[in-house]
Amino acid sequence: MSPKKAKDGKVSTFEATTREGLRRVVITGAGTINALGHDVASTLAAFREGRSGISQLDFRDVDRLSIQIGAQVHDWKPEDYFNRQQILLYDKFTQFTLLAAKQAVAQAGLNFAGKLGLNSGVVLGTAAGGMNTWDENYRTVYEEGKNRVHPFVVPKLMNNAAASHVSMEYGLRGPAFTVATACASSNHAMGLAFQMVRSGAAKVMLTGGSEAMLCFGGVKAWEGLRVMSKDACRPFSANRNGMVQGEGAGVFVFEDYENARARGAEILAEVVGFAMSSDAQDIVMPSAQGAERAIRGAMQDAGLNPEDIGYINAHGTGTAANDKTECAAVAHAFGHHADRLMISSTKSMHGHLIGGTGAVEMLACIMALRDGVIAPTIGYEEPDPECALDVVPNVAREARVDAVLSNAFAFGGLNAVIALRRV
Amino acid sequence: MTNDTRSRIRSIIAEQAMLEPDQITDASTPGELGIDSLGLVETIFAIEEEFDITVPFNANEPEKSDFDITNMGTIIAAVDRLITEKAA
Numbered sequence: 001m002s003p004k005k006a007k008d009g010k011v012s013t014f015e016a017t018t019r020e021g022l023r024r025v026v027i028t029g030a031g032t033i034n035a036l037g038h039d040v041a042s043t044l045a046a047f048r049e050g051r052s053g054i055s056q057l058d059f060r061d062v063d064r065l066s067i068q069i070g071a072q073v074h075d076w077k078p079e080d081y082f083n084r085q086q087i088l089l090y091d092k093f094t095q096f097t098l099l100a101a102k103q104a105v106a107q108a109g110l111n112f113a114g115k116l117g118l119n120s121g122v123v124l125g126t127a128a129g130g131m132n133t134w135d136e137n138y139r140t141v142y143e144e145g146k147n148r149v150h151p152f153v154v155p156k157l158m159n160n161a162a163a164s165h166v167s168m169e170y171g172l173r174g175p176a177f178t179v180a181t182a183c184a185s186s187n188h189a190m191g192l193a194f195q196m197v198r199s200g201a202a203k204v205m206l207t208g209g210s211e212a213m214l215c216f217g218g219v220k221a222w223e224g225l226r227v228m229s230k231d232a233c234r235p236f237s238a239n240r241n242g243m244v245q246g247e248g249a250g251v252f253v254f255e256d257y258e259n260a261r262a263r264g265a266e267i268l269a270e271v272v273g274f275a276m277s278s279d280a281q282d283i284v285m286p287s288a289q290g291a292e293r294a295i296r297g298a299m300q301d302a303g304l305n306p307e308d309i310g311y312i313n314a315h316g317t318g319t320a321a322n323d324k325t326e327c328a329a330v331a332h333a334f335g336h337h338a339d340r341l342m343i344s345s346t347k348s349m350h351g352h353l354i355g356g357t358g359a360v361e362m363l364a365c366i367m368a369l370r371d372g373v374i375a376p377t378i379g380y381e382e383p384d385p386e387c388a389l390d391v392v393p394n395v396a397r398e399a400r401v402d403a404v405l406s407n408a409f410a411f412g413g414l415n416a417v418i419a420l421r422r423v
Numbered sequence: 424m425t426n427d428t429r430s431r432i433r434s435i436i437a438e439q440a441m442l443e444p445d446q447i448t449d450a451s452t453p454g455e456l457g458i459d460s461l462g463l464v465e466t467i468f469a470i471e472e473e474f475d476i477t478v479p480f481n482a483n484e485p486e487k488s489d490f491d492i493t494n495m496g497t498i499i500a501a502v503d504r505l506i507t508e509k510a511a
Contacts, residue, residue, distance in 0.1 A: 085441075088465070148471060151464040 014423075016258045018198075018303075024257035025197045025272075026423065027366065028265040029110070031103025033096050034248030034350045034360050035071035039103055043350070043360070044367050047375035048396045052349050054233060054244050061216040067228045071246030071351025072214050089152050090165065091130030092212035096249035096356075097162035098169060101206055105170060108253040108265060110204065112170045116259075121174035121202050122166045123193045124251075125185025125209030127355030128218065129178075130157030135217035166206055166251075174202045183315070185209050185355035186250065187408035187416035190362065191274035193254045194418070203256045208359035210249030219245060225284070227319050233352070235316035235345035236323050236391040238382035243317040246351020250359025269369050270421045272403070273302025279413025286322055286409050291315075291329035294415035298405055299333075302419040306337045309419075310401025311368045313361045314391075315409045316345020316377065317352055324386035326407065331389070342399065344392040348378040358408045358416070365404045369422040372400050428474075428506065432499050435469045449496030463492065470498075476505045 017023055032039065035053030036046035046053065053071040062068055078087050078095050090098065101122075112120055128134075133156040137149045155161060160178040167176040175196055179189040186209030193207035213219070222228055222245060229242035260267060275297025279290035299306065315326055323345075331338045346364045353360055364375040373396055380393035406418045430444070437444040440456040447456065453463050460482060467478045467490075478501075479489045491497035 089461075148468065148477075151468045152461070155461075 014257065022198045023200055024270065025194050025254055026257050026260050026270050027252050027268040028255045028260050029104035029106070029108030029253030030250070030268060030363060030366065031100035031107070032248065032250045032360055032363060033073060033099050034250070034353065035073055035246055036350050038099070040363060043363055044371070046349060047346060047364055047367060048373055050349070050376045050378045050395055052378060053246070054351055057214060057219065059215055064216070065219050065223060067219055067223045067230060069230065069244060070214050070219065071244060073247055088150070089156060091133045091156045091161060093126055093130060093132075093210045093249070094156070094162040094165050096212060096247070097124060097210040097251060098165060100208065100210070100249040100251035101166050101169065104206065104251045104253050108255070109263065110253065112172060116203060117171040118173045119202055120172045120204040121196070122163050122172050122176045122206040123179060123189045123196070124163045124166070124207065125179045125181070125187070125189035125355050125358065126159055126162065126211055127180060127182050127185050128211065128213050129159035130161060131213045131218045132215045133157040135215040138217065162210055170206070172206065175205070180355065181414040181416065182410035182412055183317075183352070183354055183357060184408040184410035184414050184416040186358035187406060187418055188276065188414070190252065190254070190358065191276065191416055191418055194271045194274050197254050197256050203259050205254045206251055207254050208249065208251040208362070209356040210359070211354045211356035212247045213354055214245060214247045229318060232379050233318040233348045234379035234381060235314065235318040235348050235377050236327070236384060236387040236389075237380045238384035240318045240320065240323065243319055243347070244351045246347070246353045246357070248350070248353055248360060249356055250362060252359070252362060267423045269366050270423050271418065272421045273298045273300070273304065273419030275301055275417055277415045279415070281413050283413075284411050286325045287413060288325045288328040288332065290413055290415050291326060291407070291409050292333045294417040295329060295333040295405065295407065298417035298419045302403070302421070304403055304419060306334045308403045309334070309337075309341060309405055310399065311365070311374055311404040312341060312343040313364050313404065313406045314343050314345045315407045316347055318345070318347065322409065324384070326409065327387045327389055338389060341390065342374050342392050342397065342401075343389050344375055344377040346375045349375075358406060361406055362418070365406050365420050368401050368404050369420060372398055374399050374401070428503055429499050431473055432470065432502055433495070435473060436466060436495065439466045439469070447495055449499065450494055452494045453492060470502055474502060474506055476502070476509055478505065
């Protein structure tokens with residue numbers, strides 16, 4: 001959105017509401033854990049260095065898998081963060097979420113006591129929820145033949161567990177729920193959080209998502225689709241050979257601008273637009289038209305023109321179908337400006353966190369706006385005429401960008417694109 | 424009732440309540456020990472695992488279950504009965 005001129009002629013980049021009387025929404029806190037690091041600073045350092053978090057998987061029965069690489073959080077010790085009772089009750093996807101939420105709330109400096117808690121909520125994305133809990137307990141009853149499972153199996157595995165525990169941890173008594181739209185889950189969640197704060201339905205929303213599918217059953221299921229790479233994730237490279245799974249969480253504080261300003265909070269970026277679309281076509285094959293409609297919709301919602309966008313964090317899974325479809329969608333949506341855009345896939349570093357992926361990718365968008373550093377697409381080896389965009393290959397780039405998009409396109413044809421602006 | 428049964432149950436409950444076993448008497452109620460409804464269900468699961476028994480307990484209607492959870496003494500007696508029935 002262009003800065004507006006106030007009556008005194010000065011350019012005012014911020015007013016409390018947009019032209020339409022909607023609240024402005026800003027990001028005031030961020031937290032993460034993923035294969036690149038246990039916090040935002042270490043993750044951004046890896047983005048700058050173009051470092052891969054993909055390695056040999058390490059968990060029970062991994063030798064029975066044909067896919068043995070992933071972006072796993074190897075040095076995870078829940079006892080460093082939670083007590084015995086909490087560990088019994090929290091699946092790994094909830095543990096990851098609570099850690100990321102703690103970092104985000106601390107950065108924002110928020111206290112939800114009193115009225116703010118009543119006006120605040122949480123909406124998170126996940127595709128599989130407590131997959132580790134499903135996996136362990138199927139093993140218990142089927143393989144080990146036991147006839148009873150721990151009573152916390154249900155509260156651990158349910159998809160809303162992470163959102164519910166975050167609401168309890170911080171006393172968030174407003175909207176609280178989980179969105180499951182496969183690989184677009186976190187973008188859908190953050191888009192809804194944006195809409196809720198923008199409409200005035202909530203003052204603050206904790207949002208983002210998490211996934212912890214790196215267990216025997218989780219990887220075995222993905223292997224069956226024959227879309228996984230056995231060696232590396234090389235989005236947009238002609239020799240790409242599939243996606244690589246990751247795990248982790250990203251959580252953000254989305255906040256009413258007035259509320260943030262009243263506290264003197266540091267603003268990381270402004271969320272300005274969101275759009276969703278559905279291909280309504282195929283359960284696994286993406287459609288360029290569906291993606292294009294979501295991209296155009298996010299810009300329209302934000303009041304941005306294609307020329308305003310400097311960077312797109314691509315969905316960029318590294319599969320043959322996704323990458324060429326996404327590039328076609330971007331080329332159509334941006335026309336001649338497509339050649340001046342930077343577009344990169346950070347999945348080449350943190351892997352595909354499935355339902356949590358958009359949340360970690362949001363960090364690269366904030367870094368682009370705030371630090372002027374574009375995270376690269378690593379593993380890029382050969383140009384592909386069907387992906388003929390500037391994919392920021394292999395090495396991070398310094399560039400000032402004023403507005404960015406984050407793309408997420410899910411199996412099932414579910415698309416969610418978010419637009420952010422520099423503050 | 425064997426002292427062994429009593430001691431094993433006290434250990435399970437002590438772990439759940441995050442107390443020392445000697446802080447738990449037969450008169451202690453789950454509420455006094457800070458064991459909530461979820462903790463009670465977990466305690467019963469641990470007892471089932473420890474003694475390889477099935478405890479007839481429905482968390483929806485605990486008072487109607489054929490397993491008296493009024494206090495530690497009634498729980499120990501009920502477990503002892505289940506162990507005896509299983510052996511018979």
